[in-house]
Amino acid sequence: MADEPKEQQPSGVPAGDKPAASSAPTSTPPAKAPAAAPPAAAPPKPAAPPPPKPPVQLQTPLNNELVGRVRAKFATALLEAIEDRKQAILTVECGRLAEVAQYLRDEERFDLLSDLTALDWPKREKRFDVVLNLYSLAKNERLRVKARAGDGDEVPSVAGVWPTANWLEREAFDMFGILFAGHPNLARILLPDDWQGYPLRKDYDIIEQDTSWVKENLGLESGQ
Amino acid sequence: MTGMAGNTITGTGEKQQTLLGADELILNMGPQHPSTHGVLRVKLKLDGERVIASECMIGYLHRGVEKIAEHRSYQQFAPYVDRMDYVAAVSNGLGYCEAIEKLLMVEAPPRARVIRTILTELQRIASHLLWLGTHALDIGALTPLFYCFREREEILKIFEKYCGARLTTHAFRIGGLQYEAYDTLEKDVERFCQAFEPRIKDYEDLLTQNRIWLGRTKGVGILKAADAIALGATGPVLRASGVKWDIRKAMPYAAYDQYKFEIPVGTTGDTYDRYMVRMEEMRQSRLICLQAIENIPTGPIMARVGKVLKPPPGEVYHSIEAPKGELGYYVISDGTVQPYRVRIRPPSFVNLQSFDHMVKGHLVADVVAIIGTLDIVLGEVDR
Numbered sequence: 138m139a140d141e142p143k144e145q146q147p148s149g150v151p152a153g154d155k156p157a158a159s160s161a162p163t164s165t166p167p168a169k170a171p172a173a174a175p176p177a178a179a180p181p182k183p184a185a186p187p188p189p190k191p192p193v194q195l196q197t198p199l200n201n202e203l204v205g206r207v208r209a210k211f212a213t214a215l216l217e218a219i220e221d222r223k224q225a226i227l228t229v230e231c232g233r234l235a236e237v238a239q240y241l242r243d244e245e246r247f248d249l250l251s252d253l254t255a256l257d258w259p260k261r262e263k264r265f266d267v268v269l270n271l272y273s274l275a276k277n278e279r280l281r282v283k284a285r286a287g288d289g290d291e292v293p294s295v296a297g298v299w300p301t302a303n304w305l306e307r308e309a310f311d312m313f314g315i316l317f318a319g320h321p322n323l324a325r326i327l328l329p330d331d332w333q334g335y336p337l338r339k340d341y342d343i344i345e346q347d348t349s350w351v352k353e354n355l356g357l358e359s360g361q
Numbered sequence: 362m363t364g365m366a367g368n369t370i371t372g373t374g375e376k377q378q379t380l381l382g383a384d385e386l387i388l389n390m391g392p393q394h395p396s397t398h399g400v401l402r403v404k405l406k407l408d409g410e411r412v413i414a415s416e417c418m419i420g421y422l423h424r425g426v427e428k429i430a431e432h433r434s435y436q437q438f439a440p441y442v443d444r445m446d447y448v449a450a451v452s453n454g455l456g457y458c459e460a461i462e463k464l465l466m467v468e469a470p471p472r473a474r475v476i477r478t479i480l481t482e483l484q485r486i487a488s489h490l491l492w493l494g495t496h497a498l499d500i501g502a503l504t505p506l507f508y509c510f511r512e513r514e515e516i517l518k519i520f521e522k523y524c525g526a527r528l529t530t531h532a533f534r535i536g537g538l539q540y541e542a543y544d545t546l547e548k549d550v551e552r553f554c555q556a557f558e559p560r561i562k563d564y565e566d567l568l569t570q571n572r573i574w575l576g577r578t579k580g581v582g583i584l585k586a587a588d589a590i591a592l593g594a595t596g597p598v599l600r601a602s603g604v605k606w607d608i609r610k611a612m613p614y615a616a617y618d619q620y621k622f623e624i625p626v627g628t629t630g631d632t633y634d635r636y637m638v639r640m641e642e643m644r645q646s647r648l649i650c651l652q653a654i655e656n657i658p659t660g661p662i663m664a665r666v667g668k669v670l671k672p673p674p675g676e677v678y679h680s681i682e683a684p685k686g687e688l689g690y691y692v693i694s695d696g697t698v699q700p701y702r703v704r705i706r707p708p709s710f711v712n713l714q715s716f717d718h719m720v721k722g723h724l725v726a727d728v729v730a731i732i733g734t735l736d737i738v739l740g741e742v743d744r
């Protein structure tokens with residue numbers, strides 16, 4: 138999962154500026170229409186060096202006892218186990234998230250669900266990450282569990298494992314539109330029930346929201 | 362725990378609303394009710410005076426802080442976090458700055474860490490004082506409010522002298538501090554700490570053995586340890602239930618590993634225990650401040666960080682023990698100057714979820730006591 142930012146970087150996260158920057162050099166050598174192909178291939182190279190390549194690998198594979206036990210129990214459902222800045226991150230198969238959660242709570246004693254949230258990577262095939270930050274009071278240890286989900290996919294709710302997840306999953310639904318299967322009451326929590334769209338998605342444009350609201354309610358151009 | 366998962370009684374839509382019995386009544390409280398400490402709205406289903414179900418309606422103060430973060434640089438976003446828990450802005454700032462420092466893999470210099478600790482502990486006292494004053498006021502004790510605000514004022518004056526602001530301080534910077542400690546900071550803190558000890562005794566004289574106070578808080582809003590953990594409660598709410606967990610001890614940050622202090626815990630997890638835990642926490646914070654001003658290391662106050670921050674791609678979760686509980690920041694960097702995502706784990710939001718569990722079976726008057734004892738700030742619940 139942690140290689141996401143690196144994938145995202147060349148492909149350009151803020152959809153606007155980076156593709157524009159790479160298309161600008163291709164258009165500068167004029168006339169030579171057939172020769173345009175090699176220069177087109179060249180710009181990505183100068184574009185790649187500017188983000189300074191981290192000299193140390195920050196995301197390293199993790200292989201401790203906990204990972205071994207989870208792998209023994211869930212085999213291929215454990216997709217990835219890495220460490221980023223000394224924090225353990227497991228990526229598990231989305232469909233088995235609740236099962237893994239139950240195991241982590243009962244067997245590995247991660248009894249406190251600190252946080253549940255989501256991330257949006259719109260370029261990826263399964264665009265969402267559901268992220269659980271767990272804490273074990275007994276072991277004084279943190280663990281992050283991620284599951285990848287596509288738009289409209291149902292993610293098994295963990296509200297039955299940690300009741301904390303009730304509101305946290307509602308917030309993730311409210312902000313990202315992620316559907317949690319088996320949630321007792323999956324409704325918006327912070328935004329009004331009739332709100333359109335999911336604000337924390339990367340393609341939810343705040344300026345567009347502002348202009349359309351001003352136009353609709355005040356009948357003028359917002360000037361943003 | 363299974364029964365607790367859903368707190369949908371009155372329901373989100375009218376569809377879920379079940380028929381009311383002959384003695385039942387739906388009562389709406391807030392969002393403009395003085396005892397709800399902001400814009401909390403609670404729907405109560407009553408059987409006479411007794412609450413049989415409740416639902417919190419939140420979001421009236423939602424400003425989309427997490428979305429704003431994605432459109433600001435790392436430094437630009439720092440002042441926004443002060444506006445979540447606006448009665449403990451210093452703590453919010455500490456959590457954010459430390460999270461970004463972890464992401465950048467830099468550490469604030471020792472002097473900065475100690476000054477941060479002093480200010481954060483003062484902020485904890487100020488936050489608890491505000492809680493005590495308003496909580497007592499809600500229950501009907503008017504006097505403590507004036508006393509608490511008097512002491513809180515002294516703390517706010519120290520903040521003002523330090524950084525020019527009293528509430529939304531933006532006291533810290535990513536990498537350390539912007540301002541050197543002013544000349545008489547140690548003296549001011551010491552004077553406050555010396556004067557504060559007899560003051561806590563004054564509050565306790567007013568409340569701890571007061572029959573009305575005992576009647577209104579003992580056995581009200583009981584949250585057992587197992588339920589508190591399952592519902593994700595943190596901070597004083599969790600500790601009053603008897604779980605000895607404080608991030609300052611469990612995973613020390615700033616300069617907390619250098620100081621001696623106790624973690625007060627309760628036994629029954631009722632409103633009275635939460636009161637006692639917070640009172641003791643103020644005493645412990647005072648002790649931390651006194652230890653810290655003894656020996657503030659000399660040296661730089663700012664680590665070497667660039668003017669433009671571009672943390673290497675990756676992610677970090679960092680949490681601190683804010684006055685209200687675990688305040689976590691989950692920050693994802695894509696290597697650009699703006700965070701890819703900032704997730705804030707607000708203690709008030711998660712603690713408020715225990716409300717429904719705590720309020721069931723109590724009287725309407727206790728609802729006010731239970732909202733007060735949770736010590737929520739709606740700016741943080743809604744973000």
